[in-house]
Amino acid sequence: MSRKRGYEILILITYLAMSAVCIYLQFFSKNQAGGLENLIVNVTMLVIAGIIFAPCVFGA
Numbered sequence: 001m002s003r004k005r006g007y008e009i010l011i012l013i014t015y016l017a018m019s020a021v022c023i024y025l026q027f028f029s030k031n032q033a034g035g036l037e038n039l040i041v042n043v044t045m046l047v048i049a050g051i052i053f054a055p056c057v058f059g060a
Contacts, residue, residue, distance in 0.1 A: 011053050019046060 022042040 007056075011056055015046075015049060015053055018049060022046060 022045070026039055026042055
């Protein structure tokens with residue numbers, strides 16, 4: 001049981017790290033900050049990753 005919970009926490013940490021990187025690149029990157037195209041790509045990538053990670057967490 002504890003091993004299963006460890007993987008769920010690892011997946012959550014991975015998703016949060018990806019979100020933090022996307023936020024950093026979107027708002028604090030000097031070369032590409034604030035572009036609408038970047039925001040759309042980042043949000044789409046996070047949604048796809050969330051759809052992939054959700055069954056892993058709830059089905060584990």
